Amino acid sequence: MTDDAYLFLAMSADVWQGTPLALVGELECLDTPAVLAWFTAQGVNPASAVVRIIPPEQTGLIPEDAERLPVPLSEEELERVRRATATDRVAGIEEELLAFRDSKDNRDGLLRRALAAGVPAHRIVELSGVDPATLSSASLD
Numbered sequence: 001m002t003d004d005a006y007l008f009l010a011m012s013a014d015v016w017q018g019t020p021l022a023l024v025g026e027l028e029c030l031d032t033p034a035v036l037a038w039f040t041a042q043g044v045n046p047a048s049a050v051v052r053i054i055p056p057e058q059t060g061l062i063p064e065d066a067e068r069l070p071v072p073l074s075e076e077e078l079e080r081v082r083r084a085t086a087t088d089r090v091a092g093i094e095e096e097l098l099a100f101r102d103s104k105d106n107r108d109g110l111l112r113r114a115l116a117a118g119v120p121a122h123r124i125v126e127l128s129g130v131d132p133a134t135l136s137s138a139s140l141d
Contacts, residue, residue, distance in 0.1 A: 003056055003072075004056060004070035004071060004072055004073075005053055005055050005056055005070070005071050005072075005073050005078060005081055006053065006054050006056075006059050006062060006068050006069065006070055006071065007021065007035070007038070007051060007052070007053055007068065007069045007071055008051075008052050008053075008054065008062050008063075008066040008067060008068040008069070009042060009044065009050050009051060009052070009066055009067045009068075010050050010051075010052045010063075010066065011050055011066070017052065017054065017058070017061040017062060017063070018052030018053055018054040018058075018061070018062070018085065019052060019053055019054070019081065019084040019085045020049055020051065020052060021046050021047075021048075021051040021052060021053050022046070022047050022049075022051075023084050024053055024077075024080055024081055024084050025080060027053075027071070027073060027077050028073075028074065028077070029071040029072060029073065030046055034069070035069065042067055053071075053081055053085075054081075054085065055078060055081050055082050055085060056078075057120075058085065082094075082123075093110075093113060093114045093117045093119055094114075094119060094123070094127055096110055096113075096114075097110065097114055097119070097123075097124060097127035097128040098127050098128075107130070107134075111124060111128070111130065111134075111135055114128075115135075
């Protein structure tokens, strides 16, 4: 796993990985000389449907032959990329986990639903602020 997100080109219609960059919104890295040069070299612009972005934990999903560029993101930008990349079901659960930080109502039920939806344990801990041991006990109930 890398700490950088990646921009890549999805030149084939059967490539579903990543999120179109246009859906994520403005990112600071898009104004850097390296990223601008990459767009120029690829003959695309940031609004192109073939330009995709993927968070660090999903870089293994980038097609081997895809043109790619690592890009550093702020925490807020990375969170936007993750949410845009998540399925609707996972994104909904992640929203609930973020809201959970301010409430303890139905904690174990929410944690079990998040695990069942396929939200990785490290994301549940990150979003909800629960102790990893609490997460383990909730999954056993």
